[in-house]
Amino acid sequence: MDLFEAILNRRSIRRYMSKPVEEEKVLKCLYAAIWAPSAHNSQHWNFIVVTDAETRRKLAEIHRWGRFMAESPVVIAVVGDPSKSAFWREDLGAATQNLLLAAYAQGLGTCWMGVADTPYEEPIKKLLGIPENLRVLCTVSLGYPAEKPVRGREPLSRKVHWEKYGVQKEINLTF
């Protein structure tokens, strides 16, 4: 799949089919994740793959904005070690985005749920047996999509500044 096709058409999916996800597809998502850049190539990421329905139900109960984790056949918790990288959030964020794009390229839907520094982090760590010194950046729901949401973006021309902040111009791009 063309990279731009994946980047431009991936959308967060919050409704899922009950069809299970093939383990090979999950592993390919995680393989894409570990090829993300990380500060000093520290690669301190760990991924907890949750398929157990009861654990997913508990995750959904904990995370107010992630109730659909009870429905997505897979949930992946993205875990890192702040003692290994001052940029642990960025490292795990880059890995997560790779995961989302690799899922899309395989016909799967995902939704990123923020966990670090929320009230959900400690209960999620406890539920998944994550050591005290590690952090959870996010959980990601994964499964075959049961919706096709349409979402937009603000125009690029409003986000790009040329040479100095505030200097903007019209942008015409075609893909």
Ligand SMILES: Cc1cc2nc3c(=O)[nH]c(=O)nc-3n(C[C@H](O)[C@H](O)[C@H](O)COP(=O)(O)O)c2cc1C
């Ligand atoms: C750091 C971060 C945290 C997010 N947390 C949640 C969340 O808790 N629940 C949720 O439904 N979506 C969450 N999202 C998904 C965003 O709402 C979504 O990416 C955004 O609305 C744009 O939609 P799109 O992904 O379909 O383009 C999160 C995304 C990011 C990057």
